[in-house]
Amino acid sequence: MTKIKICGLMTKADATMVNDSRADYAGVVFASGRHQVDGQQAQSIRATLDPAIPLVGVFVDQAVDEIIGLGQAGIIQMAQLHGPYGSEVIAAIQASGLAVIDVTVGQDQAEEFVNQVAGPDNQNQADFYLVDSGAGSGQTLDWSRLQNLPKDKTLVAGGINLTNIEKILALNSYGIDISSGSETNGHKDPAKIRQLVALAHQERE
Numbered sequence: 001m002t003k004i005k006i007c008g009l010m011t012k013a014d015a016t017m018v019n020d021s022r023a024d025y026a027g028v029v030f031a032s033g034r035h036q037v038d039g040q041q042a043q044s045i046r047a048t049l050d051p052a053i054p055l056v057g058v059f060v061d062q063a064v065d066e067i068i069g070l071g072q073a074g075i076i077q078m079a080q081l082h083g084p085y086g087s088e089v090i091a092a093i094q095a096s097g098l099a100v101i102d103v104t105v106g107q108d109q110a111e112e113f114v115n116q117v118a119g120p121d122n123q124n125q126a127d128f129y130l131v132d133s134g135a136g137s138g139q140t141l142d143w144s145r146l147q148n149l150p151k152d153k154t155l156v157a158g159g160i161n162l163t164n165i166e167k168i169l170a171l172n173s174y175g176i177d178i179s180s181g182s183e184t185n186g187h188k189d190p191a192k193i194r195q196l197v198a199l200a201h202q203e204r205e
């Protein structure tokens with residue numbers, strides 16, 4: 001079984017779809033872009049979401065105090081950091097009680113990450129890692145070049161959808177993260193979310 005995060009929730013209806021699908025994590029984007037939500041929207045998504053499903057806030061250049069404040073208000077339980085926040089900031093966010101997902105963006109960076117984390121010199125103490133092609137761009141990475149991905153706490157993202165999900169699940173990563181592939185015409189699609197979660201949760205060798 002592979003954990004699955006459905007990202008880019010914008011409405012209470014989206015949160016209900018995630019509840020019904022039994023996804024493992026849900027994501028709301030505070031960074032600018034078409035999925036951006038404000039604190040109030042995120043609060044109402046959190047209130048609708050099953051309490052057992054952690055809500056992940058996605059950040060690019062938001063202030064650390066804002067991230068910590070959203071955690072202290074009980075709106076998010078995890079922070080996904082796409083920007084260059086660095087290990088001191090990661091530690092401060094963790095000390096506030098939020099788990100951190102540190103993001104690596106791009107093919108070359110993903111391959112470097114695979115080698116670095118697999119090697120002995122890794123200094124990064126994030127709770128989870130995410131290798132991603134972009135920022136909710138729907139573009140894919142060349143997953144064939146990421147076969148040595150660490151299996152314990154790394155998620156994979158970037159253009160995952162019902163057509164290609166089996167290839168990514170074959171990597172046996174800890175988890176996968178999907179936004180645009182869970183949508184039809186730019187809106188979350190309950191049938192797609194249900195199918196994506198069911199496929200991720202299937203037992204594999």
Ligand SMILES: O=C(O)c1ccccc1NCC(=O)[C@H](O)[C@H](O)COP(=O)(O)O
Pocket residue numbers: 007008029031032033034035036058059060082132134135136137138139157158159160177178179180181
């Ligand atoms: O979705 C956005 O608009 C966004 C903006 C800035 C940083 C990150 C953003 N999204 C992150 C995600 O939705 C996912 O973590 C990931 O990129 C997967 O997206 P997709 O390729 O659409 O499945």
